[in-house]
Amino acid sequence: MRPLTEEETKTLFEKLSKYIGENIKLLVDRPDGTYCFRLHKDRVYYMSEKILKLATHFSRDKLVSVGTCFGKFTKTSKFRLHITALDFLAPYAKYKVWVKPGAEQSFLYGNHVLKSGLGRITENTAQYQGVVVYSMADVPLGFGVAAKTTQECRRVDPMSIVVFHQADVGEFIRNEDTLT
Amino acid sequence: MAACSVEELLAKAEQEEAEKLKSITVLKELELDFDIGNLLACDKNRIESRDFREQKKEDFLRSLARDNTQLLINEIWKQPTERVEEAIVAKLPEPTIPLPREKPPPKPRPPTRWEQFAKLKGIQKKKKTNLVWDETAKEWRRRWGYKRANDNTKDWMAEVPETADPNEDQFAKRIKAKKERVAKNEFNRLKNIARAQKVKVPGVGLTPKTKQSKDELGRAVSVAKTSTASMGRFQDSLPKEKRAKNTGKKRKFEPLIGDFSNERQKQLELLKVMDSKKPKLDITKAVNKQMREDDREEAAARHKKGKKGRQGNMSGKPRGKGGKGKGGRPAGGRPGGGKKKGKPGKH
Incomplete structure (x- = not known):
């Protein structure tokens, strides 16, 4: 698990902005705690800081999922949204x-x-x-x-x-x- | 009294003399083994453990060390001495005890590519004589190098092959070929060294080839990009250019749990930039808006027309009449009337 690089963040945001426009800001800057995007096995997960810290106790190969999966990066480094992201797309x-x-x-x-x-x-x-x-x-x-x-x-x-x-x-x- | 004192004094002096003498003569049960070349003495005598315990340990050890050192120094002075600038020095013999080397012996040089190949094929080196007979100079000369026998580079004339371009400089061609052979040999030498040390050969991608593959071209591009005075630091990359492989640069990521507020700030900044890059006027959107307005107008017109049409139908006359009426309508303030009509229906 690691934070996204700048390029990956850009790709992710460009894709998200197609659905929720400038409402991404509400995902990044939340009043109810610190939330972040993390990359794990080419998948982007959205989680709170608390969950992230708990997840660090698991080794990389044993960690299946953490937080909400937003989608994955393809091998050509494009981003593909998964249905699991719907919870965050629908309200915005x-x-x-x-x-x-x-x-x-x-x-x-x-x-x-x-x-x-x-x-x-x-x-x-x-x-x-x-x-x-x-x-x-x-x-x-x-x-x-x-x-x-x-x-x-x-x-x-x-x-x-x-x-x-x-x-x-x-x-x-x-x-x-x-x-x- | 005086005589007594004199005797005493003499006795004391004698004793002191004996002490002094004793100090350079040490008695040992077994002789020490000496290796003067290494300045080494081995004391094989047993150490009386009782002495060791009774005396103070430190004193015992110190006196033992002193005695043995004395013996070693006595032995040194048995060697031939000479005077060098006010100092008397003894000439030490060769050491008799061989000391083991500090570092392990060096490994044999790993075989070169050619040596591997030769071993595989069973090719053995044949020694050639160093000197050969030079027909033109009528003397024995070395086979290779400066002033070699049968030196073809010293020819004053070169044959132009039938197939060659007549305007080609055969001398220049030969020099160039030689230089390329030398360069190739040097490159192979470096490759052998690199392989022996198990490191990547630098600049493999730039060997001249008749046809470069896609990978080789890519490597050539990356080498060319870094071949500027600033090592390519200010080189822009193309929009969809891939990162060069095997440049030795490692990916570096932010820590998993780092500065969250900084991360958020960066992302917000990125969003701001992305937002500002959006065109203010979205052309498709504008066209759509225009189309929608057109639609609305058309619909409104049709609505009015339809109403008129109904009236027309009632009257049983063609639409032409309605059209005439339409011209008069806006003046009559019909829209208001239409609304009134619509509202009751909704309720």
Whole structure:
């Protein structure tokens, strides 16, 4: 486990800012204690200082997970968000998409959101903007990337993709063995 | 009284004399073994443990050491002496006891690449005679080096091969080839040394080659970058340039539990920089906004049109009439009327 280098921090923040914009500041500078990002086995974990200090008692190879896993760095040093980060993305999300109850299951099975399943969408969403996907009951289901702008969404036919799937809470079951 | 005193004095003087004499003659049961060359004396006599206990230990040891040293010095003065600048020195013989060396013997030099290869192939060195007969000079000369026999570099004329470029300088070519052979040999020598000491050979990536591979090119770039007067400290790297491998630089990370407030400060600073780099005018966003406004206007227009259209339908006349009416509407303050219509529906 080690702190992120400047470059890694930048990559991480650039990715996070696609979903929560300048709200990253609220993750970095929290009034309820010191929280930090740490890298362990190419994965980025977000944890409080207290948990970090407890985790130091474990050797590197025995430590499976600590705090909340935000995602991992790929071998080409890009950052990929995991569904476990949803707890921190959902409250701060700037752009949201609500899916209709009928399309919820399809999304939770890892499919893209089609126009027919689109319930609501935040105004002004740009194309390829990171969005958090909610059910109509405002339960965060996952996140993805807007395939169309809000404007275009109104015009496209019902079978076209409006949100590309990136991660959904169904992964907690589907990828149970690899998620940490 | 006086005579007595004289006798006493004499006796005292005699005793003192004897003491003095005794001081340089030491009696031992067994003779000491001497190795004068090493200034070494070995006392094989038994030490009386009773003496050791009865006398004071320190005194006993001191007197024993003094006696043995006396014997050693007596032995030294038996050697031939000479006078060197007011000082009498004794000439010591060769040491008889060989002392072991301090350091382990040096390891044999590890074989060079060629020696390894020769051993593998069973190639043995053949001794050539040092002198050979020089036909032109009509004398025996050395086989190699300065003033060697049959020296082809001293030729005043060189043949141009049929396949060679006629404008090529054959002499320069030969000199260049020789220099390259020397350089290659030197490089191999360094490689052998490096291999023997198990260190990386510096600058391997820059051996001239007809076709460089991708890795070699990368290494050449990194070498070229550090080959400035400031050792490449001020060299900018390209946006997606990879870090050069095997530069001997180790990665260095912040401590796991360090200064948290400093870390937070750095991250906030980074966020600030990232924020400031965002363009103030997001073009796609602006276009979207424009599109949305257009949409709204269009929708509003359609809404009005639709209302008019209904009226038109009622009257059973084509839309052209509605269009005419539309022109008059804004003046009539219709929007307000529309709102009124909408509200009751909502409630």
